[in-house]
Amino acid sequence: MNNPIFVTRPYLPPLEEFMPYLNKIWDSQILTNSGQFHQQLEQALCEYLGVNHIALFTNGTIALVTALQALRITGEVISTPYSFVATTHALLWNGIKPVFVDVDPHTLNLDPAKIEAAITPKTTAILPVHCYGYPCDVEAIQKIADNYNLKVIYDAAHAFGVKINENSLLNYGDLSVLSFHATKVFNTFEGGAIVCPDAKTKLRIDRLKNFGFVDEVTVVATGINGKMSEFNAAFGLLQLKYADEALSKREKIDTLYRKLLQDVKGISCLGGYGKQSSNYSYFPIMVEADYPLSRNGLYDKLKEKNVFSRRYFYPLISDFPMYKGLASANRSNLPVATDVASKILCLPIYPALTQDEQLFIVDLIKKK
Ligand SMILES: *Cc1c(COP(=O)(O)O)cnc(C)c1O
DSSP: OOSOBOSOOOOOOOGGGTHHHHHHHHHHTOOSSSOHHHHHHHHHHHHHHTOSEEEEESOHHHHHHHHHHHTTOOSEEEEOSSSOTHHHHHHHHTTOEEEEOOBOTTTOSBOGGGTGGGOOTTEEEEEOBOGGGOOOOHHHHHHHHHHHTOEEEEEOTTOTTOEETTEEGGGSSSEEEEEOOTTSSSOOSSOEEEEESSHHHHHHHHHHTBTTEEETTEEOSOOOBOOOOHHHHHHHHHHHHTHHHHHHHHHHHHHHHHHHHTTOTTEEEOOOOOGGGOOOOOEEEEEOTTSSSOHHHHHHHHHHTTBOOBOTTOSOGGGSTTTTTSGGGSGGGOHHHHHHHHHEEEEOOOTTOOHHHHHHHHHHHHOO
């Protein structure tokens, strides 16, 4: 293989199919502030995902920051160290203290059995992540939230299109936040969204993403500029036409990896929890102690052959300098997450990955 194989590649529809959208933008001269494509994409996503209300954002991080602001979350929030750093950064941007709780060894999501012990009088919410699109134990988390009167905001950046028993995973909790970054299964170059249950909440969120404006002369909150532009929304509409096709290509790649890797000593594949609950957004494997190389050894070996896997998530968020001083960031509080972060490796998966490329990657993993 001469060309580098990256861990992910964006799904790009034929460029000429994007031109009519651009013509419309040029004709209307409306570039942002809830134009036609912005409204159409919100509507189309509600239908595709099976949710009631969506507020589009410029990216997932600003959407997370705004979701916390919209529900007036303060004090302490319980979250996972096993995520992308933006999850916890969103708390600090709101002046909230993160409290890290360990993850479940199978789903790698926040372990509900460990949440209660971390609740204090200052706790106001739980911020779990549907890691790799694998659903959190939403029922158990909701039960705890109800018992202690806490809000639940899901970082659903990986969970586009994932369902539980025909119901969108995004309908659980008080709010769910999506990312449409170029590296995600559905992208708008940069982008994000908040899924919300009712029109009143959406109205508040729409105001917060537009500086807090209610009308031309009234500002009711210290909102931010989180609006998605017409360019990004138009691309999202085009991309959405290919979402099912992209998903089925990913599914084939996932199935083949599982088949080829099933008997490889020291390598275990995560997920495979049933079709209902996967969008095949990542292909995480664990490099166990009985594999001939360490995780970093395998990562380097692949890289030498131009195959770029990703140690996702490593390091843990709790190990970054702005968090490691917290009592809950201590590794003894997070044994499962600490262990997983040292074994995890995400293999390349994206619709254009060929079977030959997959065989090449697996051969490298198998070869002594
Ligand atoms: C990508 C990602 C984000 C941030 O989204 P952006 O759109 O890149 O700002 C947040 N949380 C998780 C888990 C992510 O993977």
